[in-house]
Amino acid sequence: MQLIVNGKSVHVKTDGAKPLLSVLRDELGLRGTRFGCGTEQCGACMVLIDGEPAFSCARELASLAGKAVTTVEGLTQNGAPHPLQQAFVEEQAGQCGYCLTGIVMGAAALLARNPSPTEAEIRSELDTHLCRCGAYDRILRAIRRASEMIGQGAGKRGG
Numbered sequence: 001m002q003l004i005v006n007g008k009s010v011h012v013k014t015d016g017a018k019p020l021l022s023v024l025r026d027e028l029g030l031r032g033t034r035f036g037c038g039t040e041q042c043g044a045c046m047v048l049i050d051g052e053p054a055f056s057c058a059r060e061l062a063s064l065a066g067k068a069v070t071t072v073e074g075l076t077q078n079g080a081p082h083p084l085q086q087a088f089v090e091e092q093a094g095q096c097g098y099c100l101t102g103i104v105m106g107a108a109a110l111l112a113r114n115p116s117p118t119e120a121e122i123r124s125e126l127d128t129h130l131c132r133c134g135a136y137d138r139i140l141r142a143i144r145r146a147s148e149m150i151g152q153g154a155g156k157r158g159g
């Protein structure tokens with residue numbers, strides 16, 4: 001079947017019952033998306049499907065024909081990091097880092113629909129994600145920082 005991954009059309013010949021996460025990591029070599037719980041509880045596997053945040057660990061490939069999937073690798077454009085990627089590095093917003101790609105994807109969807117979220121809106125987005133290291137304060141700072149960067153014109157996409 002055909003799907004669009006990070007802006008490119010890809011043909012995947014696998015069993016439609018396979019989870020999207022396995023296809024991304026094992027067949028397409030996109031290892032930024034992580035396996036955590038496998039039961040849609042932790043957020044480590046979050047990607048965007050048609051721009052909306054979605055868990056990929058239990059999402060069957062067969063449900064995705066013609067859909068556009070964005071992974072953390074797809075946030076970087078023309079070699080430039082997304083403001084969230086830059087802010088997470090600048091704030092050192094993580095400890096082990098395992099949860100971070102899922103959180104960055106959820107935050108990317110949040111900032112795309114609302115570039116200036118309130119503290120409560122950011123916390124509500126983070127409710128979907130489990131950070132076992134408890135790095136939430138740094139993560140909050142990074143999302144706020146990315147929001148400010150976007151407000152100053154960073155991360156504008158061409159085309």
Ligand code: FES
Pocket residue numbers: 034035036037038039040041042043044045046055056057058
């Ligand atoms: S691995 Fe998908 S939500 Fe935990």
Ligand code: FES
Pocket residue numbers: 093094095096097098099100130131132133134135
């Ligand atoms: S930084 Fe380790 S799980 Fe979040």
